[in-house]
Amino acid sequence: MENRCLFLSRTKLAALVAVALLVAAFSQCRISPNAGAGADPQDFLPLDNDISGFVKKGSASLMTDQQSIFNAIDGQAQKYIDEGFEEGVEQLYSNGSIDIDVRIFNQGTPANALTLFNYFMPTSSQTLSRSDPLVVVDQSLATSYSLQYTKQNIYMQITTTEKSDFALDMGEQFYFNVDKKIGAQ
Numbered sequence: 001m002e003n004r005c006l007f008l009s010r011t012k013l014a015a016l017v018a019v020a021l022l023v024a025a026f027s028q029c030r031i032s033p034n035a036g037a038g039a040d041p042q043d044f045l046p047l048d049n050d051i052s053g054f055v056k057k058g059s060a061s062l063m064t065d066q067q068s069i070f071n072a073i074d075g076q077a078q079k080y081i082d083e084g085f086e087e088g089v090e091q092l093y094s095n096g097s098i099d100i101d102v103r104i105f106n107q108g109t110p111a112n113a114l115t116l117f118n119y120f121m122p123t124s125s126q127t128l129s130r131s132d133p134l135v136v137v138d139q140s141l142a143t144s145y146s147l148q149y150t151k152q153n154i155y156m157q158i159t160t161t162e163k164s165d166f167a168l169d170m171g172e173q174f175y176f177n178v179d180k181k182i183g184a185q
Contacts, residue, residue, distance in 0.1 A: 041089045041104040041154070046177045051170060054093040054100065063088035063105075073103075079119060080105060084112035093174070099161040102174055109153050117150040120157075128172070133179055137168065147171050151182050 042062065048055040063069040064087050070077040072090055080088070088105035107113040114134070122138035125148075133151035145168050149156040158174050160167040 041087060041106050044104050044154070044178045044181045045089060045091050045102065046093070046174060050177050051093070051173045053095045054170065054174075055095075057092040057094045057099065061090040063090070080107070080116065083115050083119075084108035095170075097162075098167050098170065100167075100170060100174055101157075101159045101161075102178070103157045104178065105155045107153050107155050110150075113150045113153050113155040116155045117148055120148060122146070122148075128175075133182075135175060137171075145171055147175055149175055149179070151179060154182055 042060060045060065046054070061072050063072050063085075066077070066081055066085075069080055069085060069088060072088070073080070084107045086106045086108050088103065090101065090103045093100045093102065105113075105116070107116060117134055121136065122140055124140040125136040125138055128135040128137060128147075133149055135147060135149045138146040138148070141163065143161075143163050145160045145163055147156075147158040149158070156175070156178060158171045160171050
């Protein structure tokens with residue numbers, strides 16, 4: 001009888017531990033506040049080495065509310081908020097010689113994302129795509145490139161730390177990688 005009670009106690013303990021582990025695992029998951037508007041922008045970030053030797057440099061900066069977007073992009077945050085900001089992420093990547101900064105924002109609706117795209121449209125740009133997705137490269141920067149992108153309710157900026165053909169090619173590879181992930185949603 002005592003062995004049977006000990007067995008039941010161990011079984012109950014194992015079940016409680018399993019439930020606790022499941023609760024802990026799922027409590028770490030972020031769920032987009034507007035699930036119908038698409039996935040969490042962090043889901044669209046390239047993985048290490050998805051793009052030709054580029055790996056994450058530090059951890060992602062998550063933007064989930066007004067305070068966190070102001071902390072991340074103080075000077076421009078209000079425009080994002082005015083245009084339906086729901087959440088965003090910023091991640092820096094490096095291959096050892098070039099850094100590429102990727103910012104992805106869920107603006108809630110395609111119209112909000114397009115409004116941001118048009119608002120931040122550079123004065124001197126090269127259009128990479130005129131359809132969905134819309135993609136332009138800012139040609140006016142002296143030492144870097146900045147790509148702007150919008151598709152569905154996502155607005156994205158990719159900035160290189162160098163102005164070279166290689167840096168532009170890598171920026172485009174980041175855009176292709178993110179676009180593929182958005183298209184899979």
